Amino acid sequence: MEKILITGATGNVGLSMLKLLADKNFADVEVVAAVRDIERAKSIEGISNCTFCHFEFDEPSSYDKALSGVTKLVLIRPNQVSDVSRYIFPFLARAEAMGVKHIVFVSIVGAERNRIFANHRTENHVKKLSVPTTILRPSLYMQNLSTLHRQDILVHDKINIPAGHGLVNYIDVRDVAEAIVAVLMNPSHEHDSYEITGPEPLDFYQIAKLFSDELGREIKYAKPSTIRFVRQKLLEKKQLLYVFTLSLLYAAARGGKMNYTNDVFKTLTGHDPRSIAEFIKENRECWIRTGNEEVKKTRRRLIRRRK
Numbered sequence: 538m539e540k541i542l543i544t545g546a547t548g549n550v551g552l553s554m555l556k557l558l559a560d561k562n563f564a565d566v567e568v569v570a571a572v573r574d575i576e577r578a579k580s581i582e583g584i585s586n587c588t589f590c591h592f593e594f595d596e597p598s599s600y601d602k603a604l605s606g607v608t609k610l611v612l613i614r615p616n617q618v619s620d621v622s623r624y625i626f627p628f629l630a631r632a633e634a635m636g637v638k639h640i641v642f643v644s645i646v647g648a649e650r651n652r653i654f655a656n657h658r659t660e661n662h663v664k665k666l667s668v669p670t671t672i673l674r675p676s677l678y679m680q681n682l683s684t685l686h687r688q689d690i691l692v693h694d695k696i697n698i699p700a701g702h703g704l705v706n707y708i709d710v711r712d713v714a715e716a717i718v719a720v721l722m723n724p725s726h727e728h729d730s731y732e733i734t735g736p737e738p739l740d741f742y743q744i745a746k747l748f749s750d751e752l753g754r755e756i757k758y759a760k761p762s763t764i765r766f767v768r769q770k771l772l773e774k775k776q777l778l779y780v781f782t783l784s785l786l787y788a789a790a791r792g793g794k795m796n797y798t799n800d801v802f803k804t805l806t807g808h809d810p811r812s813i814a815e816f817i818k819e820n821r822e823c824w825i826r827t828g829n830e831e832v833k834k835t836r837r838r839l840i841r842r843r844k
């Protein structure tokens with residue numbers, strides 16, 4: 538019997554994992570979602586075939602109960618938990634002491650090279666544990682476009698990402714979840730590290746065109762500077778470290794360092810990853826304006842004209 542514990546279980550990747558594991562319904566596998574608010578997690582649509590346990594990285598008293606009997610741990614580090622020595626390492630020490638047999642750590646593209654990333658420090662730490670670990674480094678999530686960048690597209694018809702003419706190979710979090718499950722259920726991936734990308738790198742002019750074609754209105758690529766992007770996201774009260782990390786990744790894209798594709802996802806799962814065009818099509822409602830947003834946009838346009 539395997540018992541899988543997933544942290545960050547109500548987030549982008551975690552939720553996709555819970556849904557995928559529910560669909561797959563593996564025999565002799567118990568799935569436990571480590572969540573901060575059990576009642577809220579239970580009310581999320583589409584989650585079944587799993588149990589919930591209360592867990593907070595900043596609450597060490599929650600560690601042992603969550604880890605009890607766990608054989609496999611999927612470590613998703615929330616962006617908010619950046620002091621990894623204080624919260625992630627002690628949790629991993631308990632996982633090791635309590636007999637976890639395999640850890641899959643969801644890192645991020647470029648983390649092995651960027652010492653400033655919290656995931657870099659976590660990667661180095663998990664490699665030193667006695668527990669076999671697999672590290673996955675996904676490229677940027679398509680879901681950033683429906684979360685962090687949603688308002689810019691929805692209200693302003695703009696993609697505000699400081700990547701210049703650089704290309705990015707976005708991946709869908711559902712594919713990240715599938716890659717995690719593939720490495721989690723196959724011991725041959727223990728001690729390996731994999732970078733996973735989407736099917737093709739595109740620049741943001743091409744991505745804006747895909748949005749325009751799907752939404753039936755023109756979406757422009759604003760090509761902001763990094764400073765402008767950071768300032769705007771901080772005004773929107775987005776978390777500093779998350780915005781900073783993304784800025785570094787977009788700077789790498791601007792320098793041509795994200796312009797590649799690998800076939801790791803296909804090797805792990807046997808099929809191609811989802812394309813960004815599919816993602817936009819499936820989620821188009823997210824960027825369709827309701828009456829309220831139309832009113833807001835018209836009001837803004839009038840104010841701009843008066844100025």
Ligand SMILES: NC(=O)c1ccc[n+]([C@@H]2O[C@H](COP(=O)([O-])OP(=O)(O)OC[C@H]3O[C@@H](n4cnc5c(N)ncnc54)[C@H](OP(=O)(O)O)[C@@H]3O)[C@@H](O)[C@H]2O)c1
Nearest residue numbers: 545546547548549550573593594614615644645676677678
């Ligand atoms: N965004 C990207 O493009 C990208 C690309 C590759 C890798 N990554 C990596 O992916 C990770 C984030 O994954 P994600 O996007 O799936 O996460 P997410 O959607 O931001 O969700 C964060 C999850 O962590 C939980 N959480 C927050 N604070 C917590 C705490 N103190 N204790 C326990 N749980 C807590 C949240 O629970 P609540 O529901 O209670 O808030 C939520 O389930 C980061 O390590 C990032 O570096 C991101």
